[in-house]
Amino acid sequence: MSTTSKTGREHTPGESGGAAADAAARGRAARDQDQDLGEAGSQLSTAPKEDLPNLPALGVIGWARWFWRQLTSMRVALLLLLLLSLAAIPGSLVPQTGVDETRVADFRERHEFLAQVYDKVGLFNVYSSVWFSAIYILLFVSLIGCIVPRTWQFVGQLRGRPPGAPQRLTRLPVYTTWRTEADPGQVREAALGLLRKRRFRAHLAGDAVAAEKGYLREAGNLAFHLALIVMLIAFAWGQLFKSEGNKLIVEGNGFANTLSQYDDFRSGNLFDVADLEPFSFDVKSFTGTYERSGPNKGTPRTYETELVYSEGAYGEERTTTVRVNEPLQIGDSKVYLVSHGYAPVVTVRDGEGKVVFKDAVPLLPLDSNVTSSGVVKVLDGYRNAEGKKEQLGFNAFFVPTFGGSRSGTMLSQFPALDYPVLALSAYHGDLKADSGIPQSVYQMDKTKMKEFKDSDGELFKKMLTPGETMTLPDGAGTVTFENDIREWAGFQMVQEPGGGWALGGALVAIAGLAGSLFIQRRRVWVRAVGGPDGVTVVEMAGLGRSESATVPEELGDLAGILYDQAPGAPGPEPSAESPDAPDAPDAPDTPDPQAVPAEGAEKP
Amino acid sequence: MSLAAATDLVTATSLAAAKNESLAEISNVLIYSAMAVYTLAFFAYIAEWIFGSRSKVARTAAALTPRAQAAKKTAPAVTVKQEGGTAVLERPKVVVRAAAGARDVPDGPGAHGGDAQGDLYGRIAVSLTVLAFLVEFGGVLTRALSVQRAPWGNMYEFNITFTTVAVGVYVLLLALKKNVRWLGLFLTTTVLLDLGLAVTVLYTASDQLVPALDSYWLYIHVSTAILCGAVFYVGAVGTVLYLFKDSYENKLARGGRPGSFATSVMERLPASASLDKFSYRINAAVFPLWTFTIIAGAIWAGDAWGRYWGWDPKETWSFITWVAYAGYLHARATAGWKGRKAAYLALLAFGCWLFNYYGVNIFVSGKHSYADVGLGALTAIGF
Ligand code: HEM
Numbered sequence: 001m002s003t004t005s006k007t008g009r010e011h012t013p014g015e016s017g018g019a020a021a022d023a024a025a026r027g028r029a030a031r032d033q034d035q036d037l038g039e040a041g042s043q044l045s046t047a048p049k050e051d052l053p054n055l056p057a058l059g060v061i062g063w064a065r066w067f068w069r070q071l072t073s074m075r076v077a078l079l080l081l082l083l084l085s086l087a088a089i090p091g092s093l094v095p096q097t098g099v100d101e102t103r104v105a106d107f108r109e110r111h112e113f114l115a116q117v118y119d120k121v122g123l124f125n126v127y128s129s130v131w132f133s134a135i136y137i138l139l140f141v142s143l144i145g146c147i148v149p150r151t152w153q154f155v156g157q158l159r160g161r162p163p164g165a166p167q168r169l170t171r172l173p174v175y176t177t178w179r180t181e182a183d184p185g186q187v188r189e190a191a192l193g194l195l196r197k198r199r200f201r202a203h204l205a206g207d208a209v210a211a212e213k214g215y216l217r218e219a220g221n222l223a224f225h226l227a228l229i230v231m232l233i234a235f236a237w238g239q240l241f242k243s244e245g246n247k248l249i250v251e252g253n254g255f256a257n258t259l260s261q262y263d264d265f266r267s268g269n270l271f272d273v274a275d276l277e278p279f280s281f282d283v284k285s286f287t288g289t290y291e292r293s294g295p296n297k298g299t300p301r302t303y304e305t306e307l308v309y310s311e312g313a314y315g316e317e318r319t320t321t322v323r324v325n326e327p328l329q330i331g332d333s334k335v336y337l338v339s340h341g342y343a344p345v346v347t348v349r350d351g352e353g354k355v356v357f358k359d360a361v362p363l364l365p366l367d368s369n370v371t372s373s374g375v376v377k378v379l380d381g382y383r384n385a386e387g388k389k390e391q392l393g394f395n396a397f398f399v400p401t402f403g404g405s406r407s408g409t410m411l412s413q414f415p416a417l418d419y420p421v422l423a424l425s426a427y428h429g430d431l432k433a434d435s436g437i438p439q440s441v442y443q444m445d446k447t448k449m450k451e452f453k454d455s456d457g458e459l460f461k462k463m464l465t466p467g468e469t470m471t472l473p474d475g476a477g478t479v480t481f482e483n484d485i486r487e488w489a490g491f492q493m494v495q496e497p498g499g500g501w502a503l504g505g506a507l508v509a510i511a512g513l514a515g516s517l518f519i520q521r522r523r524v525w526v527r528a529v530g531g532p533d534g535v536t537v538v539e540m541a542g543l544g545r546s547e548s549a550t551v552p553e554e555l556g557d558l559a560g561i562l563y564d565q566a567p568g569a570p571g572p573e574p575s576a577e578s579p580d581a582p583d584a585p586d587a588p589d590t591p592d593p594q595a596v597p598a599e600g601a602e603k604p
Numbered sequence: 605m606s607l608a609a610a611t612d613l614v615t616a617t618s619l620a621a622a623k624n625e626s627l628a629e630i631s632n633v634l635i636y637s638a639m640a641v642y643t644l645a646f647f648a649y650i651a652e653w654i655f656g657s658r659s660k661v662a663r664t665a666a667a668l669t670p671r672a673q674a675a676k677k678t679a680p681a682v683t684v685k686q687e688g689g690t691a692v693l694e695r696p697k698v699v700v701r702a703a704a705g706a707r708d709v710p711d712g713p714g715a716h717g718g719d720a721q722g723d724l725y726g727r728i729a730v731s732l733t734v735l736a737f738l739v740e741f742g743g744v745l746t747r748a749l750s751v752q753r754a755p756w757g758n759m760y761e762f763n764i765t766f767t768t769v770a771v772g773v774y775v776l777l778l779a780l781k782k783n784v785r786w787l788g789l790f791l792t793t794t795v796l797l798d799l800g801l802a803v804t805v806l807y808t809a810s811d812q813l814v815p816a817l818d819s820y821w822l823y824i825h826v827s828t829a830i831l832c833g834a835v836f837y838v839g840a841v842g843t844v845l846y847l848f849k850d851s852y853e854n855k856l857a858r859g860g861r862p863g864s865f866a867t868s869v870m871e872r873l874p875a876s877a878s879l880d881k882f883s884y885r886i887n888a889a890v891f892p893l894w895t896f897t898i899i900a901g902a903i904w905a906g907d908a909w910g911r912y913w914g915w916d917p918k919e920t921w922s923f924i925t926w927v928a929y930a931g932y933l934h935a936r937a938t939a940g941w942k943g944r945k946a947a948y949l950a951l952l953a954f955g956c957w958l959f960n961y962y963g964v965n966i967f968v969s970g971k972h973s974y975a976d977v978g979l980g981a982l983t984a985i986g987f
Contacts, residue, residue, distance in 0.1 A: 047937055074938040078931055082949075085927040085956070092920040092964070099915055127915050178696040235913065244910070325821075325907045336910045494910045502912070506899045513892040517933075540696075556698040563696055 044521055044545050046150040046157070046218055048073055071138070072145035080139040087135050091126030094118060098125065140232060147225050154218050162212035164205035165525035165541075172525075172541035174552045176559045182566035184536045187528035190565045194558060195524060208527035217545075220515020227509035234501035241275065242496045243267040250343045250360045250488040254282035257333070257493065277333040277495055281309035284319075286340060286487040290415050298369055298415055305337055305489045322491075332497045339490030341365045341372055342398060344422055344466075345482040348378050351475045356382045356392075360486045363398050364442050369412035372398040375444045376424070376479075379433055385475045391431045393444045394479065397423040422481045425461035426452040426472055452476065520544050522551050524558065528566075535569050538562070627750035632803075634743030635764055639799050641736035642792050648729030649789035652715045655722030657868045709853060709875040714785055717872045729788055730778065737771045744768050756826045759965060763802035767795045770834035777838075784882075786873055790841045821904035828897040833957060835890040836929075840954040842883035843947050850876040850944060880947070884936065887950060891929055898922050921960035928953035 070076055095103035104124055108115040115124075122129030169175060180187065188209055195202040195211040202211035245265035247255055255261055257279050284306040291299050304323040310316060311330055320328055327334040341363055348357035356378055363372035378392035399412035402421040407413075410423070430448035433439060452460035452473050462470040464481035471478050522544040530536050540559050544551035716722030744765050748755040755761045774791055777784045852870040855862050862870070873879065901922065906912035913919060932949040935941035941949075 074934065075940070078934045078938050078941060081927055081931040081934060085924040085931065088920055088924050088927070091915055092917040092924075096915060174698060174700050176696045176698045325904075327907060327910070334906075334910065338910070492910050496911070499906070499912070503899075503903075506895075506902075510892055510896050510899070513895060517888045517892060552698050552700045559696050559698065568696075 044523065044543065046153045048146060048150070068145065071142050077139070077142050077146065080135060080142060083135050084139060087126070087132050090123055094123045094126070096124060096126065098127070140229060143225055143229060147222065147229075151222055154222060158215065161203050162201055162210040162523055164210050165208035165527050169525060169527060169539045169541035172543050174542035174555050175540070176555060177537065177539045178563060179535045179537055179569045180566040181569045182536055184528040184530050187536060187538055187562070187566045188526065191526035191528070191562055194561055195526075198558070200524065207529050208525050211524045212522070214519050214521035216515050217519040217521045220512040220519065222512070224509050224512030224516055227505045227512060230505035231502050231509065234498040234505060238496045238498035238502065240268045240270040241498070242494070243271045243276065244492065244494045246338070246490060246492050248362055248488055248490045249283045250362055251283055251285055251486045254280060255491070256280035262493075275495070277331045278313055279309060279311050279315070279330045279333070281307045281335070283489055284308060286489045288340060288415065288487070300415070303337070303340070332499070333493060333495040336492040336494065337489055338492045339365070341370060341488055341490075342400060342417070343486045343488045344398060344420070345484040345486065346376050347480040347482055348376070348382070348392060348477060350382055350477045351385045361396060362488045363396060367411065368415065370400050370415045371412040374442045377431055377433070377441070377444065379431060382477075384428065390428050391433070393427040393431055393449055394424045395444065417485060420485055421463055421465055423461065423463045424470065424479060425459050426479070428452060428476065520550055522554070524555065526562070536566070538566060624750045624752070627746050631743045631746035631750060634739055634746060635799070635803065638736045638740035638743055639796065639803070641732055641739055642796050642799070645729050645732035645736055646789070646792040646796060648725050648732055649715070649792060652722050652726035652729055653789060653869070655719050655725060656715050656717030656872055658717070658719050658722070709877065711783070711874040711878050712870070712872040714783070715789065715872055726785060730785065733771065733788060733792065734775055737768065737775055740764065740768045740771070754823050754827070756830065758806075758808040760802050760806040760808045762830070763798055763806055766830050766833055767798050769830050770837050771795060773834050773838050783874065786845075787838065787841055790845075791838075821900055821907065825897060825900040825904050828893055828900065832890050832894045832897055833961065835886055836954050836957055839883045839886035840951060842879050842886060843950045845873055846876055846879035846883060847944065847947055849873050849879055880943070883947070883950060887929065888933065891933065894926060894929065898926055917964050918960065921956060921964050925953060925956040925960055928956050
């Protein structure tokens, strides 16, 4: 429980008598000041009014209005912002399905019970969970409910004129005065001209000039909040219409952007196959070089692939290079280079020497030195020694840089092709490729396959260097590891519309934010009235949104110029404080008027 | 690649490596030297505070006592100065009054407390800080030359760059004649701790970046991230001091009598209103840049990883930090949240920033920090 003065310092009643009295006096003074300033002090921003949560009169409409006012208040916006940041935390600590599926699977295995609980509350999908969505949707409803009335209010302020001078200018935070022999009308004219030249919106209201500047602050603030909405919609749009798929392509081969060509494919809820951007490309070559020494030995230095692509069905062919950070962009689609590996060319001949298979076999890397594995499948055209139709399968293990037979390891020592070795083990029988179940090209279904046996009765296997041939047992044929090792590149094709809107929104957000935070909205009034002694008293006052060094500086500047046009007259010194001298003890004292109080903090 | 070409490549890289290693050596020497100079500066700041404690200032107490206030009222707006017999009217003076309800406490004189010897040590400390900054800057520069890229490929480099920029911000504010010398002791203390951490725990031998990290968006993104961090840090120091000074003023206003040590230190700091305004301005000034940093990071991620936003832990914590700072800015515009509550939010937001840097790199694995097989290692880096 606390009472809060307008400036927000809190005092708890009953802490000590002095403090409570002090607080009360301050609160009263604050209210007094606001009443004094009246219209002049209001409307300097379009921020929603802070009203205490009075309970509404009964009735559905009353409650609905009350609820709406709460939702669009600054206090609730602040709470929702804090809730949003709090709610985002678990997603960074618990593995997320959308980010790293393998880690989620890993977690499920290790914590079975916890995983069930997490599933219930959506902790594996925090950013699409009900509670997370609820928070940001509420926030954005609040934002819209806040932005719309503020925009109208701001338009109204732009249409209207700066409010006229308050009765007692001395009450304003920045004030100066002097006496001059110039005619009051002349002074006002001069002030009007000066303020307009400084790009204030100024007009004459009664005996004073009223001027205001810095509307861009409000405009910037509104633009920033609007841009947030645009960004959110663009992001949601992108997610709904997004598609993303992968394709592994060996040097020399190509790709056309249709669903059937993808190795795997995912898409958003509203994605339609017809939306796929039409394009195609051929992979000319892949180039990789690797760090040869030092602690990061083996990490890639160049890593790029050359493509010939064409947009549309019959587009013109163009050549481009795709690197890790430099995708190829076609319309809303981007083609990323995401992985790389080797595809040794293997030739298989039957017992009579007839070529039954000759192709580059892409193998999947197992580690960062590209130790790779895969299978060679001979599906058609092979007849065994007895002349019977059969299928052949080979488990393939490949290292681009073999450690040597004495190294004691089969793992690759380096990612480049320094000492390539291909190890094959051989099977024959039925690969069950026609069973209707889609098969991975990197795995072999061995249920109907028989091992070839070597002379010891073990599985027949051999290590080959490029150009070497191994002869299968019992005249079953030969396998040649050709002196031709191609490379393959893995591509990810991502199509995400709305990126342009998100980027545009982001740029507007930054610009608006800068305007909102760096520009001061402020008002200046200049009053000139003739006194009974024929001398004119000029009063100038300024009001900014916050106490800032710039408002006094600017007023001093303006006063200096105006003073030159309406020089001071000798005589009794008008006092800055005299009108409210008998005020409460909290009235500010001004020992050195030029010293801006509390000014250790300069603009950074 | 043919074998001959490969051998050529090996010799070329090892020659370059030798040259780079000597540069890296120089860099290490410079960083250690900078630490030594920062230590001297640290002691000089301590001396400034100690000598400053001899003077007895009690401006805050005076301003918060009603009787003292009543004594000095009203001031002339225009003064007349006699100059060679003719009266010259000076320009009208601008009277500034604090907002109603705000305390009108003058700023403290600074750590030296008006003591001449303290002031001398303070000046020495500032000179030493500038010297240390230059030496450390040299260390960062040679490190960058040795790896032939921007010096933020790993946490060690990030730390040395971060502290250099933080001290750079301080030196810049001093050069702009801002009243910030009171920051000196707090800054050098943490800079020393941070550098100590860098050279012991986080040290990484120099090396080049892997291609995934080699993009100009990285340069934009990480350089602004470091700058924002450094400025947020300076703002956070201001906020902490604000909280202390504000409790001190509250205590005085309630008629309490703070201890002599607290009095001695607090009386020399700027008024709580000034500290509050200082940290607000610092934070508000970098918030747009932090927004830009996140967007630049998203653009980079769009090019490098195929999505511009994917809730990777680093991205998530940048977002959390951003929302927390937005909350702080909102709090200042919301009745009942200004002052201390807003200050706590600012500290919370900075805590998020710190966690994003240290916590996420050390405790949480994500795209920013783990090796992605097939793409080559994305080494653990700052951002
Ligand atoms: C989506 C989440 C939001 C974010 C990230 C956000 C961010 C910001 C930021 C950074 C500022 C500071 C600019 C300044 O001080 O001038 C600001 C100001 C402001 N915001 Fe928001 N805001 C959000 C939602 C809202 C909502 C829901 C409301 C309405 C209830 C709102 C109303 C305002 C107002 C009135 C200001 C101006 C305060 C002033 O004049 O000092 N904002 N906002």
